Amino acid sequence: PTIYLKDYTPPSWLVEDVHLTFRLSPKATRVVSRVRFVPNAAVSDRSFFLEGEELSLIWARIDGQDVTPQVTGQGLTCDVPEGPFTWEAEVEISPATNTALEGLYMSNGMYSTQCEAQGFRKITYYPDRPDVMAPFTVRIESDLPVLLSNGNKGEAGDGFAEWHDPWPKPAYLFALVAGELVNLPGDFTTRSGNKVELNIWVRPGDEDKCDFALEALKKSMTWDEEVYGREYDLDIFNIVAVDDFNMGAMENKGLNIFNSSAVLANARTATDANFERIEAIIAHEYFHNWTGNRITCRDWFQLCLKEGLTVFRDAQFTADMRSEPVKRISDVLDLRGRQFREDGGPLAHPVRPESFQEINNFYTATVYEKGAEVIGMLKRLVGDDAYARALDLYFDRHDGQACTIEDWLKVFQDATGRDLSQFKRWYSQAGTPKVVMTEDWKGDQFSVTLKQVLPATPGQSDKKPQVIPFAIGLLDRTGQEVVPTTLLELVEEEQTFTFNGLQARPVASPLRGFSAPVILERETSKADQVFLLAHDTDPFNRWEAGRQLAKSALMEMIGNGAAPDADYLDALRQLVTDDTLDPAFRALCMGLPSEDDLAQSFADMGRTPDPQAIWDGREVMRAAMADVLSADLMPLYDRHLVRAPYRPDAEQSGKRSLTNALLSLITRRDGGAVAQGQFADAGNMTQQMGALSALLANDLGSLELASFAEQWAHERLVMDKWFMIQVAHARPDLAAQVADALTQRPDFAMTNPNRFRAVFGALAMNQAGFHHDSGAGYRLMADWLVKLDPVNPQTTARMCSAFQTWRRYDADRQGMIRDELLRISALKGLSRDTGEMVGRILGD
């Protein structure tokens, strides 16, 4: 059934408090609940419904009297008193056979939970909706040594532990962990002097991978106090690493549960990119304590209220800890790669969706990343001071509440006096706006005309103009800024903005810092782009100019058989060899637009993309880059190679990303000698992986691949990289075969989402391999989605998005993909998760 935002009704019953007792047993865990219900005075309807799925009800009582509820597969109803009453029930569940990794499940001998969004109903009967908030008391009975739940510690003794969480919370923030775990302890004293116990809990053997996470947690706690004035509010904060986990991590109150890949790291086993991601996810989950937990969502349509804001906050944190421009460029790369792709296809949906079948399918790039962009635009429009005032008001006014986007915008309206009714369209209109820019020069006047074009998306054909904050600067021919960054507000469909009193026609630097998540379309000369790449004072736009040049050059090569563009290559060489520039920035400039990005650009021009030709074109361009830089590669590499003891900070990691980028070009020319050397000498995973991927990308490295597997056979997270890198670098005609062979290894297990994604996520990313005209990529993917769906619907449904761009390809490929999608959708017992995704992708 489809659920609609417009059908929201408040709960009939509220919960005053909850007591849960768990008697843990792998296949027969008993959960006893005692819940105090009170009527919600705000509504007259008194019907009583508790969600519950896959539970065996043992008994139920109301105010101490046995009752016999009417039970269905979705929950139960029961006759209840008119006034407050106490509900008690006992259910039995089987964590050991729960492979969906939702509710209470077992992973490598430990018990763990994942309740967001609707997993608590697999633990006990309860009003499993975020607008029902209550304090929880939990008792865990088990012989396992470590027994954890939310809140502060209560009594504990032989075979049991109790926990009390005083802060009212919705059931999706409930968590329980039990196992043979070890901890890295720490502490933090809050600004007002409360001492908080911190722990990172891991399985024995992983103790040496916790330090970085603990430091990241402390930095996050300090940052949220300093920047948002938010302090932690319990005596203890626990983080647990779990190997089998569907997502990155979960912000359960006082007990964050993490995919081990999002927390465990040391220099030997994790790359710089892993460290950076871990720092960001630790921060993200910690920041949810205020934006998500203390203030939560009224219903799941409001998901972006907590996710968009928390992603925005973690991006600010990373920018502060590392480099702001590098973070912005990486985020825009990610936004274009995942969110624009989603927004441009059959899965497009508004930042605040209006309907869903399975909410797990809406933990998307649109809700998260576009949701964060919307907050960034709001901040730009009102200014930093007003943003700070609005946030203070938000925390003041809504602490302890379950809120909506309307509440959020009202806070800004009240704090700034600004009417945000038009801005609100960002939350309801799907699709990436296109902004067409034209320029005019007359006398001493430079004018810019902006026109917004809002594409039709599924279910939304007619759209109204949005508020587009458009940051622009103007440069003169010497590179001096004649007009510093200025914010234009595009609110009409088309508007002209004029700059007066200029000496000469300036060069425009538009959409600085990527001030709005839009596609900018403009006529511009190659000379201007080369100029901006060399001189723009806005680092984002400097990078963007290079990217546009690379893209046009590649499009000409792939589409029209042109040779690599000499002006672009020359400009790139200038930049890469400029040691005054941040190495991380130079490495980003050396990256080429992705295969998917190029495919979409062809589709936008009305041409059918040819995945093999795109792959070939990028190879030719890389070879040309290696040629142009031939004399510079080794000196640059030597100058920037990090030989000092490993630190995962921005400075060192920038140098390593530059040397790794250089190494992949060097390897094209030297037959692999330098990469083999780096592989042999590497004392850290960043350099080891950098060398291995340079080798594999050049059809070398089989010895290194084997020795890597031998060295790391007992490190699951490192072996995930080993699985991934082979599929990522497989030649297009071999990709499916390589992936298939990997799935036949004894250490491949589809029950572990990380391992499954290592192979199939990489296959989907290897565009020329996945879309190879044999259809082998499509077939293999569908075969495994069919196998995985009964085991783990959430991960299956996510992986279906590999097919979301299918309409851009030729009739043969479309036909093959349609057949695979139909094969999946015809499966008996197909999950609601996958059923919804396949249905939306097919467009029915």
Ligand code: ARG
């Ligand atoms: N709230 C978590 C986070 O963003 C993600 C939980 C995702 N859960 C899910 N069922 N999709 O940090």
Ligand code: ZN
């Ligand atoms: Zn989140």
